[in-house]
Amino acid sequence: MYRKFVNLCVAAFVLVKVLGCSGISTLADKGIKKNLYSKNFLALIETAKSHYQNGSFDKALSVLKGMKDQDLLPSERSMRRNLQGVILFSKGDYERAVYNFELALVTSRLDGYLDAQIYLNLASTYFKMGLYEKGFSSVKMVRHETFNKRELKNYQNLHYKLAKEVGDEKEALFSLTNFLDEKNTVRDLTSNPHFEYLKKIFFNLSRTERVRFLERFAGEKNFSVGYLAYLQVEKLFYQGNLDEAKDLTTWLNRKFGESTELVELVQSFTNKINNNDGEIDPYSVGIILPLSGSKAIFGSRALEGIDSGFRDFLKRNENSEKPLKIFVEDSKASGVVGSFRVEKLAKKNKVSVIIGGLFSDEAEKEYLAAKKRGIFFISLSQVYLPKEQKDHLLLEIPGSVESQVNKLFAEDMIKKFGSNVAIIYPESTRGKAYINEFWRRSQLKGVNVNGIASFQKGLSDYRDPVMNLLGLKFKRERQEELEMLSEIHSLERNTSARRIQTLKPQIDFDWVFVPALPREALQIVPAFNYYDAFRLNIIGGPSWRSHSLAKEASDIGKLFFIGEDVQPVAHDFSQRFLDRYRRKPKLVEMRSYDAFKILEALLNSNFSNRNQLESLIREKAFLSGLTGNWSLREGVWFKDMVTLRLKKGKVERVPVLENQGEAAPLSAYNKEPLRGLN
Template identity: 30%
Template sequence: MTFQSVKRSSVKPALLLLAGFFIFGCASKRVVYHPSRQQQRPAQNQTGTTGSQGAVQSGQASPSGSAQGNVSGAVSGNTAGASGSTSLPVTQNPAPMLPPLNTTRPTETTNNLTELRKNLPNKKIAEDLIENKLSEDELAIAAATPSFDSVKPQVLLKLGKLNHKNRNSTKAAEYYRAVSSLYPNTPQGTQATALLGSIQASYSVDARVIGAVLPLTGRMSSIGQHALNAIRMGLELNKPEAKYRLALFDSQSNAEMAAKGVDKLIKEDKAIAILGGFTATEATAIGHQAELFNVPFIAFSQKTGLTNIGDYVFRNALTPEMQVDKLTQFAFEKLGARKFAIVFPNDSYGVEFSNIFWDHVLARGGEVTAAQTYDPKETDFSEVAQKLLGTYHIEARAEEYKQRLAQQKARKKKQKSTRDHWADDNILPPIVDFDVVFVPDSSRALGQILAFMKYYDVRQMNYIGTNIWNSPDLPKRVADENADLYFVEALDVSQGSTQHESPFIKDYSAQFSESPTIVEIQAYEAASILKSQLDSGVSSRENLASRLRYLGRSNGVTGELRMSNQRELQRPLHILSLDAGIIKKVE
């Protein structure tokens, strides 16, 4: 991009670009107004989790966070309670017959079938067409056409999966049975056999058993162990008269293992519902499996759009949407802000929050006048601050720079300075065309950003952030008294808060010698909600899911909970500020 003048012109930001592009191509440019400060809308980053092979684990978590008990067993109370089962409407030893196929060729699908026929010799392309291109009608035609016999196992398996996804378990079972019987020694036959077994097992439910897929080992193990403590309390498993049993599976912080855990909890433990899924990848994997078998699943992940997987996926988490909605409402209504800057790390967290924040600002009639990204490992924010403030690219303000440099030289000459060179860092004044800076990052990064903003002559500014600012390190990291800091949180950690009197918070603190975080609170609430529904006599997954969808309002640890139309539990949020080194609630 050429830098033509300092005249400001409104440039509508593009919604999405590749993250790599805006780092290396646009990272020094702003979104709107000044050409040298033009920054494109961040692209959506994607990250995953990895881990080793997992195993079923169970046992009571100790206060220190370790799991105790038999690896293949289950965390149990006593066995009193209700159970229910339904017989699968298929025969035990099915004949290798295909289900009825619709063989009416739709005219608009000819191209896909022609493409498949042409690529039959190319196994990879043919499989991609079957998985991602052919409609159900086209698949039915291929299944009934002899010329497609070489790919019939893949075609029939895909038809089974489509019917399974559409909740037609009977027809899905027929397809799976056909693949299993006709092609037993193929990968498709093996997969069909497993899926058929899952369907058969899914019809048997024990309403006394709640399943949980948690990361008890691996990089997320600390979160998993703390959540387990809270789930046990929510189900009242520590009481002698406990009615329910917790079937536990260790995901080992791995999405593939998490999906396997769902199969185990359905087939072997006959769990009526499943809790878990803290990371985006684990929650997605669990959600798809749970939805496939119509098992209610309450996730703890913040991943945007998670409940779009299906009607059996629920969530209890402090999502980016919830946090940003509260932050922008506060900024517009209490701070009177209309123009915003965003400084964010180029990771999945920073990019997602920045995109959502941008949407909410525009929806309220505001404007994002500056956006600057940085490497998550960055420690020197000098360049970031200069780019944000329009002082990095001198050529973009060439005439202004020359005038100010000449003025400075004249002053130096008049003062008879013996220096031949002058530092030009602060020759150009910063362009501060925003009321608030949004920083979706930790208090460590925030402290660095504030220090460099002050160095480049931005002394009075409002900064807003997410709940990860809520850390004991915040007062230590931020020493700028002229910076007004506000962040969103579900927990009111300010002095005198009545939330500290919550029975769960008091009991948890007494039992584990530490205060619960939002992680434990959400896990406890989800388990408590399941218990209350099962206590009322619900004995099937379908009825439980229906009761959860229409849950309405219920009591939570931090206040009233409400189940939204997107099957997400919503809670009251608070705006907290840092005042003289003390975190306080903003009334």
């Protein structure tokens, strides 16, 4: 019971309001310290607490002020003053709250738990007031050993934020590391909004300080510490400190051997370290395409795009003394076969770069094989692996899932379309890649995901996921509204054959992302109008650059999509291609040609082993092609994507948003639970 009262001071509102923690928890009763608190006092505190929880702040204060200090024991005075400070904080009277917390500290030392809570409340109030130095001094006085798990997280979060504000990076690193100790996977850790700062302040330490830090926290089996150590291995490797890198991988295996994910990362990098000095021919290039079977026609078209790039390269390098050698392999439309072709090209031909992955199912396996061998892989399709499994050795010509979602949550997009979003995604490997990155990026950007729904591939009717997203599928939750509206409609004499939508759709999002293929989108998008959700902003992916979708766009609503910025120079390429092959190039040929242009940019640099090739790629940081530009960020290649609109059968670019104010939201912003997960 005692602990309930004291915990009110933090859990009930201070950390709720200051740090954004949600919910009020009642802690376990650790037993009353009879020599510190009387029964009558605890009864009055219970009354004050009840008034406070009911929102009757003045009544609560009246009860507390009715107690006289001369009638109270030392710890009772502290508890009374602490609770008064909490209530005053709730009323926005921060200065008087601080005054009460400071008075509470005068007699709180007998009760270590109460003393810690008062210091935490005081630090929280200073944080709210912007007095970060005072807040940091207060939070350092907190004896957190008595805190339960939730209280400890609140303390670590506040300690980190105050340390960051005052510029004490070491304290921020220690508290943030502790705060993130429940993150047990790379995805959970790297999707946390604080991770980039954690990485930054870790690498701001000297090398000696980094070693001390890793040793200090390694015994706690904190996953974030293990992952930071892995990033240090990478850094040492690319700096050429191979012996140190090997020593650290040994340490990682010993300290974090229980983490399967970290062990796999370390093993993969150990293989890279052992193979880094493998033979390489800078001017040997591998091409892996489906040249037989049902997909051979697409492989042949891609090969023509590459051939066109090769011809242009020869024209520009007629006097070159270093002839380019190209080795073409048939994947037979199989990812497994494609991965074996990678091994062959690496061992026999010593290739430095491979162009392949015409289809996503092939691309994944070919890339993983190339990554293992330290080969730069230029994929002609998207690779639907988690971001954590990608690195600088992969460049996706169409623009990766990460590139598209990054554009979705760019500042100009949020200003134009709003910050309340929803998604309908396919139940497939592709869909999983989209929803994972969509959720990760939304958390990093602080965007509200108010609706999630999925659909199975190959359906003939896609209305169910749309009903789910619009709050129409589970009618029991809205039964009263349904019965009332049904009665109204039954009284109306309407002879129209139009379907009557009884329940009004709940639209609490400003726009919805639909990473569906064109044939799926043609059925999903009209379903919104079917359920009276008109004039929604619906955004798709690059595949929406489709004649069939463009043709129907004017009838089914506002359709936008994230696509490639095809430069005007593409016209020159099209004309040359037409002259050579007597037909106009399509997207396959254009992307294949683009892949060769990226390849050419690397061939103009000097490297003699795979380690140097990797360092070269990491230092490039920027690559330019026919269909856009790529920049190396967060350890992967992001393509610069643009927002396009389908209108009157054509594709047009959405104007730049620099001087526009925020668009009026389409949603009602009703704060209901996330729908679509059942």
